Amino acid sequence: MQSPNKHPAILFFLLLTSGFVSFGQNLELKDLNVPNSPAFTILDFSPKVIDKPGTAKTFTASIVNLVNQGSGIPKNFAMEVAPYWLFPNKLTVYKYLGIDSTGKQRNIFSNARNFSLSVGSVYKDSVKSLPFNANYLAIGIRINPIRILRSKVPGATVTTVKAIAQELTNINDTASRHCLTKLDPTSATFTVDFTKCFEKEVTETLKKDDSLSKLEKRLENILAIKPLFQMDIAGAGSMTFKDNSIDDNHHHRSGVWMTMEFNLPLTKTIDIEKMIKNKNYLSIYGKARYIQEDSTTNYKTFTRHNLLDLGGRFEFEFDRFSISFETLHRINQTDKKLNTNRNVGIIQYKLRDDLYLIGSFGKNFGSVNNVVALFGLNWGFGKQTLIEKEKS
Amino acid sequence: MASRVYFVKKGQGVITLEVKPTTIGIASSVAKLKKSGGSVTDVGDSGNDATGKIQSVPVGKSADLLQSVLVITTIIDLTAVPKNQWNQVFEQLRVNYHLEGGIDGPQDFNVDNDDKSQILDGKMIIAVKAIKFELHAIPQ
Numbered sequence: 001m002q003s004p005n006k007h008p009a010i011l012f013f014l015l016l017t018s019g020f021v022s023f024g025q026n027l028e029l030k031d032l033n034v035p036n037s038p039a040f041t042i043l044d045f046s047p048k049v050i051d052k053p054g055t056a057k058t059f060t061a062s063i064v065n066l067v068n069q070g071s072g073i074p075k076n077f078a079m080e081v082a083p084y085w086l087f088p089n090k091l092t093v094y095k096y097l098g099i100d101s102t103g104k105q106r107n108i109f110s111n112a113r114n115f116s117l118s119v120g121s122v123y124k125d126s127v128k129s130l131p132f133n134a135n136y137l138a139i140g141i142r143i144n145p146i147r148i149l150r151s152k153v154p155g156a157t158v159t160t161v162k163a164i165a166q167e168l169t170n171i172n173d174t175a176s177r178h179c180l181t182k183l184d185p186t187s188a189t190f191t192v193d194f195t196k197c198f199e200k201e202v203t204e205t206l207k208k209d210d211s212l213s214k215l216e217k218r219l220e221n222i223l224a225i226k227p228l229f230q231m232d233i234a235g236a237g238s239m240t241f242k243d244n245s246i247d248d249n250h251h252h253r254s255g256v257w258m259t260m261e262f263n264l265p266l267t268k269t270i271d272i273e274k275m276i277k278n279k280n281y282l283s284i285y286g287k288a289r290y291i292q293e294d295s296t297t298n299y300k301t302f303t304r305h306n307l308l309d310l311g312g313r314f315e316f317e318f319d320r321f322s323i324s325f326e327t328l329h330r331i332n333q334t335d336k337k338l339n340t341n342r343n344v345g346i347i348q349y350k351l352r353d354d355l356y357l358i359g360s361f362g363k364n365f366g367s368v369n370n371v372v373a374l375f376g377l378n379w380g381f382g383k384q385t386l387i388e389k390e391k392s
Numbered sequence: 393m394a395s396r397v398y399f400v401k402k403g404q405g406v407i408t409l410e411v412k413p414t415t416i417g418i419a420s421s422v423a424k425l426k427k428s429g430g431s432v433t434d435v436g437d438s439g440n441d442a443t444g445k446i447q448s449v450p451v452g453k454s455a456d457l458l459q460s461v462l463v464i465t466t467i468i469d470l471t472a473v474p475k476n477q478w479n480q481v482f483e484q485l486r487v488n489y490h491l492e493g494g495i496d497g498p499q500d501f502n503v504d505n506d507d508k509s510q511i512l513d514g515k516m517i518i519a520v521k522a523i524k525f526e527l528h529a530i531p532q
Contacts, residue, residue, distance in 0.1 A: 088414075088484045089484070092442075092443045163440070172420050181431045183426075186459070198465060202467060203512065213396045
């Protein structure tokens with residue numbers, strides 16, 4: 001019997017969960033992220049194995065079906081936190097965007113600060129091939145160490161950021177002068193009155209001023225231009241808890257993986273204006289993953305497999321619609337007869353900025369229960385399903 | 393949200409101001425002086441410097457500043473920041489107001505919690521700091 005407080009995975013889980021409770025009170029459905037965190041990926045419970053490298057949000061919580069049935073470890077949930085953003089920093093807007101004020105990419109490693117920690121669980125009921133109930137709990141870490149922007153992007157970003165700053169200064173100047181002119185500085189309530197007046201002036205001006213909103217829209221579009229190249233490195237470990245009992249646990253699967261992404265806009269890349277308008281991309285992803293897995297069919301005897309996955313994904317994205325195909329070859333270093341492939345096609349349609357319709361079809365690893373057929377809606381900022389039905 | 397006080401003496405020494413916001417948003421700062429007579433003068437602004445910094449600028453001669461109020465306003469635009477980080481950026485906002493030339497020499501003021509507010513659903517942050525110039529009461 002293993003005490004929970006001696007188990008690092010459980011300690012980590014409790015730590016993150018305590019954070020979830022304190023932050024989670026203000027969460028809205030639209031803030032819920034989808035489970036593309038390493039902790040969830042290691043459990044192989046996702047329509048895509050090859051995720052897009054990216055930036056974790058400050059704090060996100062994901063729910064496939066967050067149902068804690070009163071005892072044991074919560075089932076079917078995922079959450080991710082980027083610790084850097086929980087503490088004050090000295091970044092300016094330029095450093096935050098990874099560029100300098102002259103319009104050059106400052107360094108290609110700046111996105112590494114967005115490294116994230118994640119935790120997730122998937123509960124599976126007993127089935128014929130796996131005759132026991134189990135909750136799979138995973139913890140993970142992800143870092144985006146390299147991000148290379150297209151050469152025209154930093155310059156266009158700086159130009160637009162400076163234009164926004166100048167526009168803000170003009171609004172600031174006018175509002176400040178207006179309020180200072182009409183208020184008496186010797187009044188005891190001068191500061192309060194000035195602040196109210198200034199907020200009102202600025203708010204009204206911003207609502208009317210479409211030149212600022214046009215610049216903001218332009219900046220959003222520039223920042224949405226996909227980087228030429230980026231790379232993610234992630235690692236995760238997971239445990240099986242039979243019957244969701246903390247005491248009855250066993251190592252399930254651990255792994256490290258690297259994903260590289262290369263994006264090619266389907267337009268001329270020497271013209272920044274065309275790139276801003278462009279919504280169509282060909283993206284190529286490469287993936288290498290090493291996994292150590294303890295497989296079982298009865299939870300009494302376990303067989304260790306050392307697995308090396310190599311593969312990639314091609315994706316065509318046409319504005320709201322994308323179609324992709326991913327293939328992974330799994331080399332079983334313990335028993336080469338068990339080498340296998342995963343080949344999955346993915347179709348996705350963006351209904352709104354935060355709502356996706358996604359379908360994923362194909363063959364998963366292994367020779368049994370290997371049909372991937374997912375279809376569902378995804379409400380969040382990522383691109384994996386929140387509500388899904390799986391047939392296997 | 394009460395005004396802060398910076399003590400000056402009756403003299404010709406020049407008071408200077410420097411403003412340094414720390415934020416990942418696009419910032420703009422403007423400093424103006426409201427004189428006791430009612431006139432408003434420009435002290436400085438950050439122009440198109442998106443960090444919102446105002447480099448050291450003269451506010452005026454000590455003797456001319458008595459009973460005047462220096463008001464520094466900062467607007468921060470969070471367009472480049474994901475919406476779910478807006479509240480955190482608001483919480484973490486720091487602005488340093490550095491004054492020199494007064495009785496106490498260099499003195500730093502910082503933005504207080506009640507100096508800042510969010511507008512447009514949190515997409516914009518406003519920070520206001522008012523600093524009064526008063527004659528230093530020298531104990532006899």
